[in-house]
Amino acid sequence: MTDTEKTDILSLTLPELREKIISFGFPAYRAKQIFDWMYKGKTFRDMTNLPAGLRTFLEENTSLSLPVIDKKLVSAVDGTVKYLLRLSDGNYIESVLMKYKYGFTICVSSQCGCRMGCRFCASTIGGKVRDLTPSEILGQIITVSADCNNRISHVVMMGIGEPLDNYDNVISFLKLVNLPDGLNIGYRNISLSTCGIVPNILRLASEKLPITLSVSLHASDDQTRSAIMPVNNKYPIPELLTACNSYQTETGRRISFEYTLIFGKNDSRADAERLAAVLKKYMKKTVHVNLIPLNPVSEREFKGSSRTSAEAFCRILVNNGVNATVRRTLGPDINASCGQLRRSVK
């Protein structure tokens, strides 16, 4: 049996797994045992309370797509851990574990590579290799949680890939991660970040999942945004912000905007003033802007703005009535933003 013909058991809910196990001719109660092991990050070989015959059957007829840790970088500054993970087909992705006062947050990848082409981003160099399956996204949390021996309470979909370019799998993942028998992570503790695929922002609004939407804006006018984010040619700022406004009205959830400050490109006083004006024009409710000085990528020519100019940019937004903060950079010594570790194994 090839891997694609095997049942991907990590994508099943407990009742679904129970049905599967019964259909395989094994007693129903085995499902819960298998389920608990999977969520502890164990492989079939480790499932020691199962009879050998069942373990062999599972190996031959099902797949358990937990990514394997290939490399781990731990920040000496704040303990942030960046993981290079290997998928069952030999492709690599990254996850980042961050510790906050309220608990552990993981940043997960949604695709292997990315086809969005943002000019400052390492993940898109080399394009998209493939989408991740729902269980491969979930598996990152299980593997990292087993490794750090802690419960992970918050998830951000800000790793490699564009989640709204892998829509169906991401929605299935969101439903899996929320299962009470499984990881039981509340939708309110999940953020999804997108470069702005408008039709899928509207589709996401109709799913009525109370997750937080983050939108990578990075510019306040179409010319600047299109020059750094090709997706803007298809979905320019007025269309994007109109969709963001409907998302907020329909879901009642706050939107946050990501704005990466690139030295000399989008970080002037005029940029800040225009950003405040455009947000006030389109967004009827409160929004929040996260300002992040660009993390330089060796293959790219862009430089990050200084902390001082990031703070000045922030003050202009606040003085113009827009909530904004300069994001604290976690794991500065391990280059914790995604995409660069994966590039190093290519």
Ligand code: SAH
């Ligand atoms: N595709 C999604 C999520 C992945 S990237 C998106 O575009 O939102 C997560 C965030 O990191 C995005 O806001 C992205 O624009 C930003 N980012 C990418 N490369 C960066 C870099 N070199 N420095 C700072 N932020 C970066």
